[in-house]
Amino acid sequence: MTATKANDARSSAHSLEIVKVIEETSDAVSIVFDVPSGSEEAFAYTPGQFLTLRIPHGDDSVSRCYSLSSTPSAGRQLQVTVKRVDGGRGSNWLCDNATSGMRLDSLRPGGMFTPTDWADDFVLVAAGSGITPIMSILQTALAEHTNTIHLVYANRDEESVIFADQLRALTTAHPTRLSVQHWLESTSGLPTDESLRKLFGDVAGQRAFICGPAPFMEVAGQALSSAGASPDMIHKEVFVSLNTDAFATRTATPTAPSNSGAVVTVDLEGEVHTLNWPRDQVLLDVLLDNDLDAPYVCREGNCGGCAYSLRSGVVTMLVNDTLDQYELDRGVRLACQSIPETDELDIAFDR
Ligand SMILES: Cc1cc2nc3c(=O)[nH]c(=O)nc-3n(C[C@H](O)[C@H](O)[C@H](O)COP(=O)(O)OP(=O)(O)OC[C@H]3O[C@@H](n4cnc5c(N)ncnc54)[C@H](O)[C@@H]3O)c2cc1C
Ligand code: FES
Structure with missing residues (x-):
């Protein structure tokens, strides 16, 4: 089994052009990106979601999440606002170097910090x-x-x-x-x-x-x-810094089919897949090993970028630093932290 599609998806880093940098305060800038033609669907977002940027750091780079301060109705202009952190690698680089015409790699918007009921005050x-x-x-x-x-x-x-x-x-x-x-x-x-x-x-x-x-x-x-x-x-x-490289190419670790695993039905981007889910593997790894383009960013349980809906079955989450009780009660779970507890599960990436 190859991981080609999953690798492409992860490194489906989109190169975004900076069209404007606004000095908001002495230690914060807003950076406005233009969404390339053809990528409008990939960069559709809900208020409260974030971008993950690849920021140069010496010969290497760091991956950092920045919430969108723009609104979806602003169309193709995506704005993030970055405040300097003392000694911070990504924030200072952006505040010092981001300029109109520069291109930065970004993952698609992600995150769960979005109202679902706008009738509430x-x-x-x-x-x-x-x-x-x-x-x-x-x-x-x-x-x-x-x-x-x-x-x-x-x-x-x-x-x-x-x-x-x-x-x-x-x-x-x-x-x-x-x-x-x-x-x-x-x-x-x-x-x-x-x-x-x-x-x-x-x-x-x-x-x-x-x-x-x-x-x-x-x-x-x-x-x-x-x-x-x-x-x-x-x-x-x-707001935390990622410890992982969200843009890294992932090498698949194929697992032998096992009778003792659970069976999971996955609804992803309009297609339904039935997969064996070994008891000791997190769901995200199973999906990527099966060449599926599942969303994720941090793989540490703190960004919500891999959230899915558990329609039936039970999972244990190893770490959950992002979902609150409201979301858990509505069946939201993190693919990068989910281990199966029941023999059959039904899940959907519909967040
Ligand atoms: C979902 C999400 C949304 C976010 N949205 C925003 C946003 O809208 N705006 C915003 O400004 N930030 C946002 N953040 C935070 C942002 O991603 C970064 O964490 C922040 O900019 C700091 O990154 P940095 O690279 O500058 O700092 P880092 O390099 O990560 O450093 C952070 C701190 O750790 C210290 N440090 C670094 N390396 C070491 C080391 N080796 N040993 C000891 N100490 C060390 C630094 O001195 C600094 O004090 C968000 C984070 C998340 C997860
Ligand atoms: S990828 Fe960040 S919580 Fe799972």
């Missing part, structure tokens, strides 16, 4: 660069839906607030639907559970989306719970 909570997916969600809600939105946005100081002008303009344009509260560390110190709870007010029944550094997300999550949000209404996006 939203409480959006961001810190620093965590505003990027939140901005896409917020603008889509205002343009295409009728719910109300309360944004709480924490930053070091006034100069580091990304999208300050756009947020001001949006609040003026939608005074009854959008309220924005800024938290500045320079004047108020680090946000605490209690201070955030006061800003949130009563959030019972609202759907919450949080994005920012891990310690902030921890405090914000606690504050949302004590302000009345139920756990299945709180969605989080964790």
Whole structure:
């Protein structure tokens, strides 16, 4: 068995041209890419999803995820917003070198940090660069839906607030639907559970989306719970650096057919496949070894790029740093971390 198709798919890195670089703050830039003609379908995305970029690093490269701060209605222009991390390889390279006309390799958009029910009122909570997916969600809600939105946005100081002008303009344009509260560390110190709870007010029944550094997300999550949000209404996006090369060519490790494996029916891109699933292999490896173009990015259980729907059967996930209880309750699982527990399973890549 060859892994040719899977390899092509993974390295189905698309070369994207940068058409604009916008200096947002002294340590953050937005990079706008043009989607090449013919790749529109591959780069269709939902608000909250991210691109994975291959960023030069010495003689090598690093793979980094960046959330789309644009909205799908912006058509062929994809925008990511990158904030410098002290000593960081990818973010500093992009802030220093990204320029109009340059080309960078990108994987297709991925991720699960996307509202599925736009009828709910939203409480959006961001810190620093965590505003990027939140901005896409917020603008889509205002343009295409009728719910109300309360944004709480924490930053070091006034100069580091990304999208300050756009947020001001949006609040003026939608005074009854959008309220924005800024938290500045320079004047108020680090946000605490209690201070955030006061800003949130009563959030019972609202759907919450949080994005920012891990310690902030921890405090914000606690504050949302004590302000009345139920756990299945709180969605989080964790910003971490990938440890793997998302663009690497993968070598297939064929497995002998086994009677003791499970049997899985896979619905992928409109085609249904029935496969043997050895008990000690994660689903993603089984799919790639069978030459199927299954989506993935990190293979570490933290990006959601390999999410699928478990229609029947039971799996164990080795690691899950990305799916929340709401998604798990709806049968969403990670292919890169799933081991079969039942003899028969039925799954679909329909996310
Ligand atoms: C789904 C997702 C979406 C994201 N969206 C965004 C976004 O919209 N905007 C954004 O700005 N970021 C985003 N990120 C984060 C982004 O992918 C990177 O993690 C971030 O830019 C830092 O990458 P870096 O290469 O600059 O830093 P890294 O090189 O990964 O370094 C990170 C930190 O580790 C330290 N470090 C590095 N190497 C070592 C070492 N060998 N030993 C000890 N310490 C070390 C660095 O000094 C630095 O403090 C997102 C991440 C994910 C997973
Ligand atoms: S590929 Fe990132 S969670 Fe599976």
